[in-house]
Amino acid sequence: AVPRHAHVGAVLDHGVDPQKGPYLVTPYVEGWSFDEFRARAGRILPESAMLLIRPVIEALAALHSVGVIHRDVKPANLLFTEEAGEQVVKIADFGIAFQVHSSMARVTGQEVTAGTLHYMPPEQLNGEKIDGRADQYALAASVYEMLSGNTPFSGNSIMLMKQIEEKKPEPIDKVPRLVNAILRKALSKNPKERFPTCTAFCESLKNAAASVEEEKKEEVKLKPVKAIQPPLPAPVTYEPEIVKFQFHWYHYM
Numbered sequence: 001a002v003p004r005h006a007h008v009g010a011v012l013d014h015g016v017d018p019q020k021g022p023y024l025v026t027p028y029v030e031g032w033s034f035d036e037f038r039a040r041a042g043r044i045l046p047e048s049a050m051l052l053i054r055p056v057i058e059a060l061a062a063l064h065s066v067g068v069i070h071r072d073v074k075p076a077n078l079l080f081t082e083e084a085g086e087q088v089v090k091i092a093d094f095g096i097a098f099q100v101h102s103s104m105a106r107v108t109g110q111e112v113t114a115g116t117l118h119y120m121p122p123e124q125l126n127g128e129k130i131d132g133r134a135d136q137y138a139l140a141a142s143v144y145e146m147l148s149g150n151t152p153f154s155g156n157s158i159m160l161m162k163q164i165e166e167k168k169p170e171p172i173d174k175v176p177r178l179v180n181a182i183l184r185k186a187l188s189k190n191p192k193e194r195f196p197t198c199t200a201f202c203e204s205l206k207n208a209a210a211s212v213e214e215e216k217k218e219e220v221k222l223k224p225v226k227a228i229q230p231p232l233p234a235p236v237t238y239e240p241e242i243v244k245f246q247f248h249w250y251h252y253m
Helices: 034-041 046-065 132-148 157-166 177-186 198-222
Strands: 013-017 021-025 031-033 078-083 086-091 098-101
Touching: 031 034, 034 078, 034 132, 046 078, 046 086, 046 132, 046 198, 132 177, 132 198, 177 198
Parallel strands: none
Antiparallel strands: 013 021, 031 078, 078 086
């Protein structure tokens, strides 16, 4: 079951309809998604992205602690809403979430590949065992999109699947090298090469963002004061000296 948490969208009921199949009942959440926010705000700074995803990390940690893997983390499923006069971030849409016991996911092959390709890790794409590191990959892909304006990979379904399995994401321009390195690790093809938990990923990103801020402050402190240039002397003009030549004409016989 999905645990109760301040940043987890509630699930009121679930079951299987004999005619329409599995269903999930959730409360209506009024607000907007990270997707809509990014479309309005454009590219987001690393320190701003950290503030946005911290509640998401807390929610994922709560889910993973009881063996629930979301399997479709993406900006469209991360919602801003208001509760008791305060803005709250919630992770929603547990339509394809499932529970794992030990290290074995008990799902069918058809269910394993459910999700959104732009944010899907290779192991989920290939129907392999997944754990919380699959959600970590999807969250890293979402952060990548917040910082760059684009998903790590793009193209049609065939191109996307090939890139997910083979290509490394391009570094994001105008983003610090350390932040790019952390995202590259969280987006590793092999889940063993990612961070052990979403919380560890978040802490690394938080420290990197803080480090960048400190570097900016130091740059301001150490910025040299521009020397005041003395006024240049007025240009000196030279009157050309006129030299007269006298020519004598001779007539030779």
